[in-house]
Amino acid sequence: MAKKYGMIVDVTRCNGCYNCFLACRDEYCGNDYPGYSAAQPYSGQFWMNIIEKERGQYPKVKVAYTPIPCMQCEKPSCADASSNKAVYRRPDGIVLIDPDRAQGQREVVAACPYGVIYWNEEKKLPQKCTFCAHLLDKGWKEPRCVESCPTKALIFGDLNDPGTEISRIAAAANRELEVLHPEYGLMPNVKYIGIPGRFIAGEVVFRDKKDECAVGVRVTLSGKGDADKVTNTDNYGEFEFEGLDADKDYAVLIEHSGYSVKKLKVRTNIDTYLGEILLSKSAAKNG
Numbered sequence: 001m002a003k004k005y006g007m008i009v010d011v012t013r014c015n016g017c018y019n020c021f022l023a024c025r026d027e028y029c030g031n032d033y034p035g036y037s038a039a040q041p042y043s044g045q046f047w048m049n050i051i052e053k054e055r056g057q058y059p060k061v062k063v064a065y066t067p068i069p070c071m072q073c074e075k076p077s078c079a080d081a082s083s084n085k086a087v088y089r090r091p092d093g094i095v096l097i098d099p100d101r102a103q104g105q106r107e108v109v110a111a112c113p114y115g116v117i118y119w120n121e122e123k124k125l126p127q128k129c130t131f132c133a134h135l136l137d138k139g140w141k142e143p144r145c146v147e148s149c150p151t152k153a154l155i156f157g158d159l160n161d162p163g164t165e166i167s168r169i170a171a172a173a174n175r176e177l178e179v180l181h182p183e184y185g186l187m188p189n190v191k192y193i194g195i196p197g198r199f200i201a202g203e204v205v206f207r208d209k210k211d212e213c214a215v216g217v218r219v220t221l222s223g224k225g226d227a228d229k230v231t232n233t234d235n236y237g238e239f240e241f242e243g244l245d246a247d248k249d250y251a252v253l254i255e256h257s258g259y260s261v262k263k264l265k266v267r268t269n270i271d272t273y274l275g276e277i278l279l280s281k282s283a284a285k286n287g
């Protein structure tokens with residue numbers, strides 16, 4: 001079976017070290033690979049881009065890093081927009097911009113909804129990530145970015161070979177692969193694990209024991225159509241629910257023996273830190 005190159009990006013492993021970005025710069029800045037790519041300029045292009053996103057509010061702030069190369073789409077809109085077959089998909093799935101034929105074809109830049117094609121004003125040329133096709137054709141097993149990643153956040157290989165690591169990960173039942181913007185309909189061969197959803201977090205405090213952390217308080221999260229999620233506050237009285245749907249209504253129920261039940265409503269249009277939640281002693285029963 002013909003090769004089909006792909007990449008899996010495990011966002012949970014990416015620490016934003018930028019090694020992949022620098023390896024890409026090292027490979028392409030000032031270096032022409034005739035037939036594959038013209039030299040990348042020293043500034044303004046990000047063939048492996050790292051999107052850094054801050055999540056939550058002080059004091060509960062997290063940073064998520066998402067590496068974004070060309071998605072190597074099976075239905076590349078960039079190729080459709082080019083003339084003279086300047087942008088084409090190879091039999092192994094790699095989408096290339098021919099550095100000679102693409103001269104002057106600025107319209108190709110806007111044709112990519114992922115925004116991964118850059119215009120080289122000096123050379124009048126659209127440019128992007130090539131999956132290091134010039135190296136693969138020489139026998140390399142993976143692109144420079146993948147080789148340089150210290151955390152194994154980038155996994156590369158032949159998706160049509162069941163023996164490759166990428167195929168094993170793709171087949172593993174418990175690892176759900178996602179693509180960025182499936183609504184574009186371009187069928188990317190760069191797939192993602194662990195794209196962050198929304199989180200809801202908070203800290204529970206007993207009103208009558210404000211100096212003590214409220215440890216082991218039961219917190220239940222309910223959302224329409226989902227099974228309830230249950231957790232207990234940790235040694236700091238804190239709780240967190242991760243990977244939630246965006247823009248959805250949830251109810252947070254906080255229960256502890258001897259204290260009144262607290263119910264909060266949260267809409268996940270943003271990651272939400274609820275801050276200190278005070279639990280009051282339940283009223284003593286008569287008789």
Ligand code: SF4
Nearest residue numbers: 070071073076078112
């Ligand atoms: S991500 Fe953009 S540049 Fe890459 S193949 Fe898809 S449409 Fe083309």
Ligand code: SF4
Nearest residue numbers: 014015017018020149
């Ligand atoms: S080298 Fe790996 S860990 Fe570092 S930014 Fe790139 S993908 Fe993330």
